[in-house]
Amino acid sequence: MAQMIIRLTPELVLMVTAFVVIGVDLYTRRRIARRLLPGISIVGLILAAVAAMAQWTVREPVAGTLAADAFAFYFKVVAAGLVIVVILAGTAYMQQRTRFLGEFYALLLAATVAVYIAVSANDLITLYLALETLSILSYVLTGFLRGDRRANEAAVKYFLYGAAASAVMLYGFSLLYGLTGTTQLEEIAQRLLAGEVTSELNWLAWPVVVLSLVGLGFKASLVPFHQWAPDAYEGAPTPVTMFLSTVSKATGFAVMARLLVIALPTLSQYWLALLYALSILTMTLANVIALRQENVKRMLAYSSVAHAGFILLGLVAITGLGSAQPFTGLDGVLMYVLGYTITNVGAFAVVAAVEDARGSTTLDDFAGLIHHSPFLAAAMLIFLLSLAGIPPLAGFVAKLFVFAPVIRSQYYVLAVVALVNAVIAAGYYLRVVKQMFFVPGDAATSTWRLARGMEVALWACLIGVFAVFFFMNGFTTWTVDAASAMLGL
Numbered sequence: 001m002a003q004m005i006i007r008l009t010p011e012l013v014l015m016v017t018a019f020v021v022i023g024v025d026l027y028t029r030r031r032i033a034r035r036l037l038p039g040i041s042i043v044g045l046i047l048a049a050v051a052a053m054a055q056w057t058v059r060e061p062v063a064g065t066l067a068a069d070a071f072a073f074y075f076k077v078v079a080a081g082l083v084i085v086v087i088l089a090g091t092a093y094m095q096q097r098t099r100f101l102g103e104f105y106a107l108l109l110a111a112t113v114a115v116y117i118a119v120s121a122n123d124l125i126t127l128y129l130a131l132e133t134l135s136i137l138s139y140v141l142t143g144f145l146r147g148d149r150r151a152n153e154a155a156v157k158y159f160l161y162g163a164a165a166s167a168v169m170l171y172g173f174s175l176l177y178g179l180t181g182t183t184q185l186e187e188i189a190q191r192l193l194a195g196e197v198t199s200e201l202n203w204l205a206w207p208v209v210v211l212s213l214v215g216l217g218f219k220a221s222l223v224p225f226h227q228w229a230p231d232a233y234e235g236a237p238t239p240v241t242m243f244l245s246t247v248s249k250a251t252g253f254a255v256m257a258r259l260l261v262i263a264l265p266t267l268s269q270y271w272l273a274l275l276y277a278l279s280i281l282t283m284t285l286a287n288v289i290a291l292r293q294e295n296v297k298r299m300l301a302y303s304s305v306a307h308a309g310f311i312l313l314g315l316v317a318i319t320g321l322g323s324a325q326p327f328t329g330l331d332g333v334l335m336y337v338l339g340y341t342i343t344n345v346g347a348f349a350v351v352a353a354v355e356d357a358r359g360s361t362t363l364d365d366f367a368g369l370i371h372h373s374p375f376l377a378a379a380m381l382i383f384l385l386s387l388a389g390i391p392p393l394a395g396f397v398a399k400l401f402v403f404a405p406v407i408r409s410q411y412y413v414l415a416v417v418a419l420v421n422a423v424i425a426a427g428y429y430l431r432v433v434k435q436m437f438f439v440p441g442d443a444a445t446s447t448w449r450l451a452r453g454m455e456v457a458l459w460a461c462l463i464g465v466f467a468v469f470f471f472m473n474g475f476t477t478w479t480v481d482a483a484s485a486m487l488g489l
Contacts, residue, residue, distance in 0.1 A: 018109040090237070111141065138240075158232040220252030229305055249304065279313055286306035338468065339394035340387075342464040368436070368440050379458050
């Protein structure tokens with residue numbers, strides 16, 4: 001019992017922190033609570049990340065349903081860091097728009113608990129419940145500003161798509177249980193490998209893979225399950241958009257990798273072909289649509305969808321299971337998630353700052369940003385260059401780690417399509433750069449002042465974007481250890 005509690009320390013710390021936040025919000029004056037709540041939330045997240053790092057070498061499951069391995073701990077540490085940045089960047093934003101700060105931070109911490117359970121889930125039931133909990137909390141966070149009609153519309157669309165995708169995924173899980181008679185991921189793999197599924201039922205392999213990937217594709221915003229993402233990202237409070245486009249998306253890929261690699265390796269011929277097509281479709285469609293966007297927040301939403309296609313490159317190239325070499329497909333997924341999330345959360349932080357000053361996030365609102373806030377303009381330039389994959393930034397390392405296994409696996413068509421899409425993405429990123437540096441803005445607008453939390457968040461993201469490149473060897477070791485832990489190497 002004591003050992004189980006120790007294994008669950010990260011989740012328990014976050015749950016306790018969420019209750020403390022609610023208590024402080026209820027029993028202290030509002031002015032005092034506004035100052036204390038962000039700090040309490042950040043301290044809880046730091047402690048949770050430390051608890052996860054302290055168990056890095058552990059590989060023992062918790063009650064047979066939660067995996068305690070470096071793969072799960074990797075995503076827990078990344079998620080904690082990202083949520084800390086969201087809180088720092090979003091504190092001033094939310095203080096100006098709502099009185100219910102205690103509820104906001106508590107919901108954010110509860111969503112992080114759901115993320116922690118989802119990335120550790122070693123059982124179909126636990127996995128489904130964790131994803132549903134995360135989805136429900138995400139719906140609430142998206143529509144948190146009840147007086148904002150766009151936020152309400154975004155939350156309703158998100159809920160409708162999510163409910164449908166969840167039902168389809170659950171049907172896929174039920175078929176998988178019917179085939180194998182178990183919900184444990186490792187036991188599913190063993191029974192499929194041992195040939196316990198009769199030949200008369202082999203035709204169910206495709207429905208199982210397709211239906212399961214519908215729900216996971218929704219969470220990762222893969223085309224054609226992405227329709228909710230642009231509206232939800234644009235209408236949600238920008239700090240919530242930061243969470244959805246990074247933490248929630250990373251969770252989708254973590255769960256997808258664990259389900260496919262641990263439970264369904266014998267069906268890889270089916271899901272590799274499907275992921276190959278989804279990767280091309282996701283990158284291409286999202287980038288083409290992003291070219292036409294005039295709202296930077298919506299443009300970054302489509303960019304986020306496109307990057308999901310790039311992350312899939314790593315899963316497509318994971319054919320060499322059992323290889324301990326660097327640049328295996330799963331390592332690429334982990335590195336891309338790290339580089340992309342650090343960069344994207346920083347880009348949306350700049351969008352939040354512009355929205356605070358201008359009231360909207362169209363391309364025209366970014367005109368002349370270099371004159372109003374040189375720091376914001378420079379930060380946004382770096383983040384956009386990183387998203388485009390330019391060295392010496394995290395985005396370059398991320399693309400290197402997914403392109404290398406794709407080329408080694410001789411998926412040359414996929415590599416060419418990805419390269420063309422990277423060039424297309426650079427085109428609409430440069431539109432924002434042009435507005436910030438070469439289009440004159442409103443001369444009457446004075447220099448913008450940033451909240452201290454926003455400055456800290458931006459500096460943290462900037463340092464992270466460069467650190468991933470300059471300390472690539474250290475991050476490589478980290479991702480290889482995490483990937484190897486799940487693959488059992």
